[in-house]
Amino acid sequence: MSELSESEKRKILRERRQQKFRAGGASSRLNKITGQIPNSQLSTESSLDTTEANEHTKGLSNDEDVYQIIDSPEGNEQSTKEMDELIASISKPPSSKIIPPKSRDFSPTPELSETPGTVDPFSMLKAMQGDAEGNGSSPFDLFKAMQGGGQTEPGESPFGKDPVDEEMVNYHKYVVNKLKAYSILFKWLFFILPYVYVVIKSETLPFELPNWLVNPSNFFTIFVAFEIVATSIYYQKLQTFESDNNIDTLQHNNKIAKLASFIPNEGLPIRNVRDKVFMALHYWDVLSMFITDICFVLILMGVFTYI
Amino acid sequence: MDLSIEPNLHSLITSSTHKWIFVGGKGGVGKTTSSCSIAIQMALAQPQKQYLLISTDPAHNLSDAFGEKFGKDARKVTGMNNLSCMEIDPSAALKDMNDMAVSRSNANGGSGESDGLSNLLQGGGLAELTGSIPGIDEALSFMEVMKHIRNQEKGEGESYDTVIFDTAPTGHTLRFLQLPNTLSKLLEKFGEITGNFGPMLNSLAGTGNIDITGKLNQLKENVELIKSQFTNPDLTTFVCVCISEFLSLYETERLIQELISYDMDVNSIIVNQLLFAEHDLEHNCKRCQARWKMQKKYLDQIDELYEDFHVIKMPLCAGEIRGLDNLRKFSKFLDKEYDPSKDGEVIYELEEKN
Numbered sequence A: 001m002s003e004l005s006e007s008e009k010r011k012i013l014r015e016r017r018q019q020k021f022r023a024g025g026a027s028s029r030l031n032k033i034t035g036q037i038p039n040s041q042l043s044t045e046s047s048l049d050t051t052e053a054n055e056h057t058k059g060l061s062n063d064e065d066v067y068q069i070i071d072s073p074e075g076n077e078q079s080t081k082e083m084d085e086l087i088a089s090i091s092k093p094p095s096s097k098i099i100p101p102k103s104r105d106f107s108p109t110p111e112l113s114e115t116p117g118t119v120d121p122f123s124m125l126k127a128m129q130g131d132a133e134g135n136g137s138s139p140f141d142l143f144k145a146m147q148g149g150g151q152t153e154p155g156e157s158p159f160g161k162d163p164v165d166e167e168m169v170n171y172h173k174y175v176v177n178k179l180k181a182y183s184i185l186f187k188w189l190f191f192i193l194p195y196v197y198v199v200i201k202s203e204t205l206p207f208e209l210p211n212w213l214v215n216p217s218n219f220f221t222i223f224v225a226f227e228i229v230a231t232s233i234y235y236q237k238l239q240t241f242e243s244d245n246n247i248d249t250l251q252h253n254n255k256i257a258k259l260a261s262f263i264p265n266e267g268l269p270i271r272n273v274r275d276k277v278f279m280a281l282h283y284w285d286v287l288s289m290f291i292t293d294i295c296f297v298l299i300l301m302g303v304f305t306y307i
Numbered sequence B: 001m002d003l004s005i006e007p008n009l010h011s012l013i014t015s016s017t018h019k020w021i022f023v024g025g026k027g028g029v030g031k032t033t034s035s036c037s038i039a040i041q042m043a044l045a046q047p048q049k050q051y052l053l054i055s056t057d058p059a060h061n062l063s064d065a066f067g068e069k070f071g072k073d074a075r076k077v078t079g080m081n082n083l084s085c086m087e088i089d090p091s092a093a094l095k096d097m098n099d100m101a102v103s104r105s106n107a108n109g110g111s112g113e114s115d116g117l118s119n120l121l122q123g124g125g126l127a128e129l130t131g132s133i134p135g136i137d138e139a140l141s142f143m144e145v146m147k148h149i150r151n152q153e154k155g156e157g158e159s160y161d162t163v164i165f166d167t168a169p170t171g172h173t174l175r176f177l178q179l180p181n182t183l184s185k186l187l188e189k190f191g192e193i194t195g196n197f198g199p200m201l202n203s204l205a206g207t208g209n210i211d212i213t214g215k216l217n218q219l220k221e222n223v224e225l226i227k228s229q230f231t232n233p234d235l236t237t238f239v240c241v242c243i244s245e246f247l248s249l250y251e252t253e254r255l256i257q258e259l260i261s262y263d264m265d266v267n268s269i270i271v272n273q274l275l276f277a278e279h280d281l282e283h284n285c286k287r288c289q290a291r292w293k294m295q296k297k298y299l300d301q302i303d304e305l306y307e308d309f310h311v312i313k314m315p316l317c318a319g320e321i322r323g324l325d326n327l328r329k330f331s332k333f334l335d336k337e338y339d340p341s342k343d344g345e346v347i348y349e350l351e352e353k354n
Helices: A006-021 A025-034 A051-056 A063-071 A073-088 A121-129 A138-146 A166-200 A216-245 A249-253 A255-260 A273-306 B031-045 B062-066 B090-107 B116-122 B125-131 B136-154 B170-204 B212-230 B246-261 B286-305 B324-335 B340-353
Strands: B020-025 B051-055 B083-087 B162-166 B236-243 B266-274 B310-315
Touching: A006 A025, A006 B246, A006 B266, A025 B246, A025 B286, A166 A216, A166 A249, A166 A273, A216 A249, A216 A273, A249 A255, A249 A273, A255 A273, B020 B031, B020 B170, B020 B246, B031 B051, B031 B062, B031 B083, B031 B162, B031 B236, B031 B266, B031 B324, B062 B083, B062 B324, B136 B170, B136 B212, B170 B212, B170 B246, B236 B246, B246 B266, B246 B286, B266 B286, B286 B310, B310 B324, B310 B340, B324 B340
Parallel strands: B020 B162, B020 B236, B051 B083, B051 B162, B236 B266, B266 B310
Antiparallel strands: none
C-alpha cells in the first residue's frame, strides 16, 4: 500500500476518534472518568449522544455493555474493518458527522410522572452567568442553549428555554380539550336533549313522569342545578389534570391570561390587577359554558316546538 | 500503512497547512506556557513563516510568560524574528471605538457641551456601556480574527501564516468558538430582513454613503469563511491542555466532546505538571511519591481514553517557566517527548535561571 500523506493520516485518525465518541460512547467515557471518584456529582450526560446514537445503542442493557464494545477486541476489530473501508474511500468526504443535539430528547407522549416541576431560579442564574473557570457543567448548559444560534421555537421564551416543557403543555391542552368535549357531549346528549324533549313533548310521552320534572316553570331551576353540578364535576376533573401535569390551564391556553401575567401586582392604582384578571377569566370560563348550554337549549326548544 | 501516533506535537510543529491553532483547557493548567511553547517551536521549525500568538484570555499572561510587554497591537518577541504576540484588551479596544465615535460626533458638528450624546461619549460612556456586555471579550477576539483574514485577502498590514490562540478557560473559549455559528445564523435572519427593507434601511442611514446590505453581506461572507476554516482539520486544530487530576480530566473530556460537536479537529492533549517521581530519587519525598501515584492513576486513564490522540506528557519544573530561554528549553519536549531518565536535569536548569 502506498504511503499515506500527513493529511490523509490525520483524516483517518480523526474519523477513528469520532467513531469512539459516537453511539453512546461519549457518555460512557464521562462515566468512566467520574467512576474514579466515589459519589461524584458531576454530570455524565453528553451533548454528543444524539437520538441517532441512542437508537444505535438500543438493545444495550447498560453502560457495561457499551464499555465492552469500546474495550473488547471485537470492538477493535470492527473499528479496524471500518478503518480499512475508510482508507479505501479516502478521497470521498466523510459520510457522517456528529450532529450536536438541539435540545433534550422527549418522548412523543410524555409520562405524567416525568412532568417538570417548578424552575430553580438559582440554577438558571448559574447557567446564565457562565463560569469563568469552566468548572461544573454550567458553561456547557449555556452552550447548549446557544446551539440554536439564538433561534427560538414557537412558544419558547427568547431568553432561554421555557421553564415548562412545550410537549407537556401540548399534551395538557389535548387532555383539557378532550375533557371539555366529553363533558359537553355528555351534558347535551344525556341531560339537556332528553330533558328539553320531555318538557316540550310531555303530553305525547307514552309514560308518566313526575309533574315537578316536566313542569316548564321548574325548567330553569332544574337546568341551573344541573349546570352547577356538571360544572363542579368538570372543574374537579380539570384540577386533577392540572395537578398531575403541573400546568395551569388558564395561563397556558388563554392569551389574555398570558398578557395579564406581565402586569405587576404592585405599583398600580388598583392592587393585584393580575389576580383580578385571572379571577374574571375564571368566571368568564364558567359563564361561557353556561351560555353555550343555554344556546343549545334554545335551539332544541325551537326544533322540538316545530316537530 | 503507519497510523501510529507519536506522543509529541512534531506533526503540528512541522505542519505546513495549519492556519489557526487553539490552545485551551481548565484554568491554571498551563495554557499560556503551552501556547508559548507551541508558538516558539513552530517559529523555530519553520523560520521562513510568520507566526502570531494571540491571548484571548481577559486575564492576560503572555507578557509575563515572555517577560516583555505586549499590547493590543502585534509586536515581535525579542530574539525571534518570526514570532509576534498580542493581547486583546477589550477595554482598550472599546476606548478606541469610543474615541472614534467622539471624533466623528465632533466632525459632524456636535454642539460641544450642549450635545447630550457627545457628553456621554466624552466620559467614555460607550466603553463603559459595552464593556459590561457578556461575551464582549470573545466578540473582540473574533473581530481580530476577521481583521487578519481581511488583511491576508487584501495583502494589507502584516500577514501571518499561522495564528496561535492562547485562550481563556473552557467556558469563554467555547463561547468564542461558537460565535461563527451564532453569527452566521443571525446574519442569515438579517439577510432576510434587509432583502425586504434594504433600500429603506439604506435611505434611513442618512447620507446614503453606507450600504447596509452590502456591509452585512460582506460580514456574512467573512463569517462563513471563518466557519469553514475552523472546521477544516487541515487548517485548524485545538490543543487541549490539562493536568493529571480528576476535575481537569473531566473538563478536558467535556471540552473535547463539545469541540467534536462543533466539528472542530482536536487531536492533541498536553498533560502538564507531571512529577515523574520514580526517576527523581535524589530529590524524592513522600508527598511527591503520593502525588505521582495519583497522577499515574489518571495518566493510565488518559492513555486508555485517548489512545488515538497525541498525548504529550510534560514535566513539572522546579521553577517557573518564564522568559524566552526557559520557554525554548521547555518547549523542545513538545517536539521530542520528555524522557525522565535522560532529560531530568532540565527541570533544575530552569530553576537556576529564575
